Amino acid sequence: MRRVPAPAPPGPGAAARVVVACAVLALLGACAPGAADDGADGGPPGAPTGVMAVAGSATSVHVMWNALSGRPRIRAYEVYRGTTRVRTVPASEHMVDVVRLRPATAYVFTVRARAEDGRLGPRSRPVRAATPAAAAADHSAPARPLAPHGRVLGGRAVQLSWSRPADHRDVVSYDVYQGGTKIHSVGAGQTATVLTGLRPGTRYSFTVRARDAAGNLSPATAPVRLTTAPGSDDGRGTAPAAFRAGTHLSDGAYYLDLGWVPPRTGGVVTQYQIELDGRPATSLVWGGGAPRGKASYSFYLGRDAGVTHRVRIRAMLPDGTWGGFSPERTVTTGTGPR
Known part of the structure; x- marks a missing residue:
């Protein structure tokens, strides 16, 4: 270069x-x-971009990244905790929950892409997440987040927002679902997020659930139904x-x-x-x-x-x-x- x-x-x-x-x-x-070589020159895959990690409970961390496009085609993604590979997922998946972690511990995660021919790309930039302290034996789920709301940001993005539940002191993270599938997580200090990569002119239904340090999930909020704007707007929203x-x-x-x-x-x-x-x-x-x-x-x-x-x-x-x-x-x- x-x-x-x-x-x-x-x-x-x-x-x-x-x-x-x-x-x-x-x-x-x-x-x-975040810029990655797409492998068009016949080399290995590039490093995954947009890697994020959010503590989901005292013993789990949710890791997310962006899909790589171009060539070579990706067969799988490998998620590492430090130097240890902890999860491998197919190319269609771009998030994992890393479980069986220690409470009150800081961790570093990276992601690597493996091409269909077996070549392994470089590590992503490292991201850090710390699990909270373990709570006393707790089998009670948090109350559901309140006042879910959404707004369309054009053809390919929406913003969701909600209010903390009454017992928000026990909340460690919020999980966002599209239909019945978890697609994103944010920390307890965040009560809104932007979701991108959507299709123009498409109707979506989103819900939010709160998670505590013991991993208990609240009931889902009422669904937020949004229809993205037709046509492409290059994300100007x-x-x-x-x-x-x-x-x-x-x-x-x-x-x-x-x-x-x-x-x-x-x-x-x-x-x-x-x-x-x-x-x-x-x-x-x-x-x-x-x-x-x-x-x-x-x-x-x-x-x-x-x-x-x-x-x-x-x-x-x-x-x-x-x-x-x-x-x-x-x-x-x-x-x-x-």
Whole structure:
């Protein structure tokens, strides 16, 4: 893979708490976190992306990831706890419950894809989850979550929200079901989530159940029935809002100044990808204190005035998938935004 030289470090407008996780202007976008080689060159599968882990009880963790597309075709996914393979599932499945864990223990999980010809791809980025302390012998299920509600975010995504049950202190996680199948889990501190990868113009029914540290499941909420919008909208309902772009000059160099409002996901968005001139440019990961309201970031562009760039941004959603891109903005170094 050919790359241009890494640019100068971010200018004065960059937020110090943000980690630039990848070199700017990596051609073909292969260095962006979550980017995977699709194996089209005959190599092994790429690393699974969008891996997430949520404690489901004192002895279980729910691990999720995105399906790999392209070639080679995938036969199975292997889930590892540390260096130990704990589950293998067919390519049609993209989540597992890892059970028989120890209470009050931190774990690290990775996922690998195995091609139909047996080749094993690299590990995904590691994700961490800690099981809660074990509760005293408990056979009582939590009360059901309250006030389930949903809204359509276009043709391929919806947002679900609910309220904590009266005995929410015992809740460790919430499981989201499509029909009778569990499709997602979130921690007890989250009472909303965005679900992506849906089909346009399709009617869905979702319910939510609470789970406690002993693994007891509440009754399901009343179903939330939603019909996605017809046609493809490129996920714009999950895009950052109020996106703006400009430039400033500092010490003889031009910097790109971006501002946006995080999409409404029900959780805190900690990862973004910036696309510059049609190519992945910079991936941002907030290690802590990710903005819930207005966000901003600046990075180096170069020393030449009169250079025009196109820029847009997208967010990593709670289900581990990329949301839609913001509207594209055009800026020219040495002038204001267009």
